[in-house]
Amino acid sequence: MTAKDEASARVPAAQGTAGGTVRDASPVRGTAPGEAGLSRLAMPERQARRSNSLRRFVRRSPIGVVSAMLLIGALVVALVGPWLGTGDPEALTALAMFAEPSADYPMGGDYLGRSVLARLVTGLRISLALAVVSALLAAALGALFGLVAGYAGGIVDEGIGRFTDILFAFPTILLGLLVAAVMDPGTPGVVLTIVIATIPVFARVARGPTLSVRATEYTTAARVIGASPPRILFRYVLPNITTPLLVQLAFTLSGALIAEGGLSFLGLGVQPPQASLGSLIRDGKTYMELAPWMMLFPGLTLAAAILAINLLGDELQQFTDPRLRGR
Amino acid sequence: MTRYVVTRIATAILTTLGVATIVFVAMRLVPGGFAQTILGPTASQNQATVAAIEAKYGLNDPPLVQYGLWLRNAVQGDLGTSFRTQTSVTDEIVRRCRVTIELTVFATLLSLIVGIPLGVYAGLRRNGPGDIGTRLVALVGLSVPDFVLGTLLIYVVSTRGIGLPISAYASPGDDLAQHFKAMVLPTLSLGLAATAVVIRVIRSGVVEVLGEPFVTTARAKGLAPRIVALRHVVRAALIPTVTIVGINMGYLLGGAVLIEELFGLPGLGRYALQGILSRDYPVAQGTVIVGALLFVVANLMADLAYAYLDPRIKY
Numbered sequence: 001m002t003a004k005d006e007a008s009a010r011v012p013a014a015q016g017t018a019g020g021t022v023r024d025a026s027p028v029r030g031t032a033p034g035e036a037g038l039s040r041l042a043m044p045e046r047q048a049r050r051s052n053s054l055r056r057f058v059r060r061s062p063i064g065v066v067s068a069m070l071l072i073g074a075l076v077v078a079l080v081g082p083w084l085g086t087g088d089p090e091a092l093t094a095l096a097m098f099a100e101p102s103a104d105y106p107m108g109g110d111y112l113g114r115s116v117l118a119r120l121v122t123g124l125r126i127s128l129a130l131a132v133v134s135a136l137l138a139a140a141l142g143a144l145f146g147l148v149a150g151y152a153g154g155i156v157d158e159g160i161g162r163f164t165d166i167l168f169a170f171p172t173i174l175l176g177l178l179v180a181a182v183m184d185p186g187t188p189g190v191v192l193t194i195v196i197a198t199i200p201v202f203a204r205v206a207r208g209p210t211l212s213v214r215a216t217e218y219t220t221a222a223r224v225i226g227a228s229p230p231r232i233l234f235r236y237v238l239p240n241i242t243t244p245l246l247v248q249l250a251f252t253l254s255g256a257l258i259a260e261g262g263l264s265f266l267g268l269g270v271q272p273p274q275a276s277l278g279s280l281i282r283d284g285k286t287y288m289e290l291a292p293w294m295m296l297f298p299g300l301t302l303a304a305a306i307l308a309i310n311l312l313g314d315e316l317q318q319f320t321d322p323r324l325r326g327r
Numbered sequence: 328m329t330r331y332v333v334t335r336i337a338t339a340i341l342t343t344l345g346v347a348t349i350v351f352v353a354m355r356l357v358p359g360g361f362a363q364t365i366l367g368p369t370a371s372q373n374q375a376t377v378a379a380i381e382a383k384y385g386l387n388d389p390p391l392v393q394y395g396l397w398l399r400n401a402v403q404g405d406l407g408t409s410f411r412t413q414t415s416v417t418d419e420i421v422r423r424c425r426v427t428i429e430l431t432v433f434a435t436l437l438s439l440i441v442g443i444p445l446g447v448y449a450g451l452r453r454n455g456p457g458d459i460g461t462r463l464v465a466l467v468g469l470s471v472p473d474f475v476l477g478t479l480l481i482y483v484v485s486t487r488g489i490g491l492p493i494s495a496y497a498s499p500g501d502d503l504a505q506h507f508k509a510m511v512l513p514t515l516s517l518g519l520a521a522t523a524v525v526i527r528v529i530r531s532g533v534v535e536v537l538g539e540p541f542v543t544t545a546r547a548k549g550l551a552p553r554i555v556a557l558r559h560v561v562r563a564a565l566i567p568t569v570t571i572v573g574i575n576m577g578y579l580l581g582g583a584v585l586i587e588e589l590f591g592l593p594g595l596g597r598y599a600l601q602g603i604l605s606r607d608y609p610v611a612q613g614t615v616i617v618g619a620l621l622f623v624v625a626n627l628m629a630d631l632a633y634a635y636l637d638p639r640i641k642y
Contacts, residue, residue: 165338166345171581173596174618177603181611182353258472262585265474266600285478285589292482299475307470314466 057319064315070308078125089118090273101293108293110283120297123275127302130187130276131256134194138256139249141195142202147233147241149203150210157207164200172197172259173266180268190269194256205248209241243320250313254306261302277302331634339627346619347401351394354612362386406613411605416613419598424617426496426594430586431579433510434518435572442525443568447561449526450533461526468523474585477516481589484512494591513590517582521575528571532564539563566637573629577622 058065092112101108107116149160170178176193183189213219214237222232257277263269264278272279277298284295362380366373381387385396400407406416449461484491491512497505536542537560545555584596591597595614602610 162338162341162345165342166349169342169346169619169623170615171577171618171622173581173584174599174615177584177599177611178350178353178615181603181606181608182356254470261472262474262581265585266588268603281475281478285481288478288482289485292486295478295482299478303467303471303475306472307467310466310470 057315061315061319064312064319067308067311067315070304071312074124074305074308075128077121078128082122089114089122089275107297108291110291110294111287116280116294116297119275119280120277120301123277123280123298124301124305126187126270126274127257127260127277128305130190130260130270131194131253134191134260135198135249135252135256137191138195138198138252139202139245142199143206143238143241143245145199145203146206147210147237150207151214151229151233151237160203164203167196168200170197172255173262176259176263176266176268180263185268186271187269187274190260190263193263194259197259198252198255201252202245202248205244206241209244210237213237213240247313247317247320250309250316254309254313257302257306257309277305328634332631335627335630335634339623343620343623346623347398347616348394350612350616351397354608355390357608401616406616407609409602409610410607411610416609419610420595420613420617423593423595423598424621426592427580427583427587427596428621430510430513430517430583430592430594431576433514434521434579435575437514437518438521438525438575439568439572442522443529443565446526446529447533447556447564450530450537450564451556451560453534453537458530462530465523465526465530468519469527471519473516473520473582474589476519477512477586477589480512480516496590496592509590509592513586513592516589517579517586520582521579524575525568525571528567529564532567533560536560536563566633569629569632569636573626576625580618580622 092114093109107120110116110119145160145164149157172193175197176189179189179193179196183192219232219236222236227235260269260276261278261281264276265282267279267282270276270279280298281295281302284291284293284298288295362377366376366380385393388396404417406420408414409416409419412419445461445465449458452458481493483489485493492505492509493512495505496509499506542555542559545559546552550558580596583594584600586592587594587597588600595618598610599614599618601607602614
């Protein structure tokens with residue numbers, strides 16, 4: 001390409017028309033991002049496409065819709081928990097000690113006479129918050145590693161690959177033990193554990209598609225018109241690899257719920273008087289024969305939340321992966 | 328092939344070295360350090376004892392020297408002495424490893440014995456009612472965390488008066504029957520999720536292989552559907568199982584911590600947990616490294632077996 005071509009290529013890019021060809025060249029997804037000017041113009045169209053694919057998902061995947069609704073329900077309960085009128089999770093009532101489920105205490109009372117329902121609501125809130133925060137952090141960091149590794153290639157790729165291999169070698173709970181030894185048991189340790197354990201997964205998921213997007217013409221075009229590597233990564237590559245990352249995010253959320261539950265169950269996670277689903281099950285296990293509801297309700301809630309997320313992840317995967325259609 | 332084996336073993340060694348390094352660095356980040364941990368809040372009044380402890384554990388050497396010495400000992404199989412019991416961490420780990428390895432092997436066997444037939448069945452009857460049912464069961468199995476399942480099993484067994492021991496582990500030397508009975512519930516709790524993973528992988532493997540040209544050829548030459556399924560489809564679909572067994576090991580080793588604690592089994596995971604809770608750093612350090620090492624070795628063997636089994640791969 002001559003200097004003149006390069007100059008003329010740069011002018012339309014600055015005006016925002018080069019995005020048209022970029023979008024047409026996108027092999028991964030229909031909606032590649034345009035340049036700044038174009039993306040404003042294309043907004044309505046893109047929104048329309050998005051709502052279209054949402055409608056298609058709703059039509060094709062009733063299971064996905066049910067699990068999405070379950071999940072949204074759980075998130076709503078977690079968000080508005082304190083205003084649901086389920087009572088104070090830390091209020092002690094002597095009469096409610098080991099009380100069987102009744103109208104006043106729909107899920108019974110615990111060993112200190114606290115309402116299991118109220119504690120379940122706040123526990124769900126904390127478990128989901130921890131899972132969401134750590135999954136998003138892990139996704140952001142892991143995707144960054146994967147993008148850089150896939151785009152830079154060579155020794156950077158090799159280095160990141162070896163590093164993620166090392167992180168991958170720690171079974172999550174063992175990693176949690178190590179973290180708990182260094183920083184005292186508690187919520188920051190849980191988040192750190194899940195993030196470290198999940199970074200390698202996202203790095204691998206992001207790296208593969210980055211390699212194939214890097215080889216496309218529109219990435220070459222962006223490089224030729226002088227876009228900087230960060231700009232290429234975030235404006236051209238990242239938007240085209242979001243689908244596998246989203247599917248992985250769903251599975252990471254359920255993995256994070258399991259990990260948080262396990263660590264809190266061991267007493268290394270959420271510390272009393274705070275409650276999470278895992279620590280509630282831990283308490284419930286102790287008094288299992290006297291008050292099985294203390295363990296049953298949090299246990300079933302945790303399993304149901306994980307099931308809903310896994311179902312949604314499965315359906316998303318089937319929906320977005322053309323190779324799995326009709327299977 | 329030789330080249331692949333050598334590189335793969337080399338990366339496994341590098342990974343283990345990296346794991347050991349991370350654990351070493353993490354342990355040096357512990358606030359207050361070893362002396363403070365051993366002596367507790369009185370450390371500041373006992374400067375002489377602090378100095379003695381630091382000298383004993385070589386904490387006054389430059390960090391790199393400490394690292395070198397520690398690594399040399401670890402490679403030679405010496406993981407230090409427990410703060411709490413003053414016994415060799417290596418001896419204790421070797422003793423307790425048996426329980427953990429037995430538990431993970433049982434869980435893996437369960438996952439293969441139940442998972443492979445169900446996965447093949449679901450894959451061959453794709454989208455039929457049997458397939459949908461199996462997939463749903465697998466997804467539920469994947470979604471119930473091992474410690475929740477374990478707790479539920481304990482509840483059911485203890486309230487229904489089923490004659491299985493819950494926290495009554497016996498070593499195989501003392502009472503073999505009791506030993507195996509005590510392993511039943513832990514194996515079930517730990518193995519369900521692994522079984523679900525095997526079902527899913529085998530099923531999608533079978534579905535994928537069914538679309539391969541060689542299956543069409545086998546059908547076209549008039550082989551009975553049963554023979555096509557057994558001789559061609561299942562054989563090819565079984566190969567990824569090797570990889571899955573390796574990856575499952577990671578989940579199983581982590582889950583073993585929870586399950587051993589729940590069922591009172593004297594394994595590696597329980598030792599690790601006790602080490603952490605009592606701030607016994609040599610124990611914590613040693614158990615985490617050995618746990619990661621077991622996982623790395625399992626994956627290494629899985630990858631080598633895969634390369635050996637799959638004739639399509641040429642290195």
